[in-house]
Amino acid sequence: MAEKPDTPKANETLFGFRKLGAEEHAERVRGVFAAVAPRYDLMNDLMSGGLHRIWKTLMIDWLDPRPGWTAIDIAGGTGDIAHGILRRVEAEIVVCDPSVEMLSVGVDRTVDAGRLSGIRFVAGRAEALPFPSGAADACTIAFGLRNVTDRAAALAEARRVLKPGGRLLCLEFSRPVAAALRPLYDAYSYGVLPRLGAAVAGDADAYRYLADSIRTFPDQETLADEFRAAGFGAVRYRNLSAGIAALHSAWRT
DSSP, X not given: OOOOOOOOOTTEEEETTEEEEHHHHHHHHHHHHHHHGGGHHHHHHHHHTTHHHHHHHHHHHHHOOOTTOEEEEETOTTOHHHHHHHTTSOOEEEEEESOHHHHHHHHHHHHHTTOOSSEXXXXXXXXXXXXXXXXXXXXEEESOGGGOSOHHHHHHHHXXXXXEEEEEXXXXXXXXXXXXXXXXHHHHHHHTHHHHIIIIXXXXXXXXXXXXXXXXXXXXXXXXXXXXXXXXXXXXXXXEGGGTEEEEEEEEO
């Protein structure tokens, strides 16, 4: 059963249920993704039973990308969202991620797909995006917001790089809305995921962290309030698979 974390101090961030200083947190997260990068896409399929693909398709449906857009996929990893957008429209997508190992897998995947234009891979943290203000028509972040060291700074940066009227769409694990699902979800997260991580990715600890990070992430309403506090307008969310995941949409006013 998941424990309840203590509230971190101003200079601390939760790494799962552990309170760490900001620099140590960022380093630990980089280490997690460096370790799992080669098997990251396979693990996503296995641990979600392929559901993550449906969720990402629904995310792109709601985004409704337009030809000619410039979009930044924050914490974009191996490029799932970027490739999904480019299968629908011609656009310029920048995949930005702090893990060079994840970006390397994304570059290889893009080359293997024969895509030579429309996508760039850039190393950078969500809290300090390496782009000018007003550079993007849209920003996306899928299963990355819970891993940032300073969520408020990351949301502020997403707003900064968006053009006025630009949109941020976030896909993240959330709170199941049916109470009966929660013990089953805990049993799967803590009983199955670490074993699967050990067998497939060779790293059980990374997937224990994944389960913990989901439990310490804000619920749907709390996260919506954080978007509003960052200065976004028209904040809405949609539950997916009974709230196991949620899509949050917000606009740069």
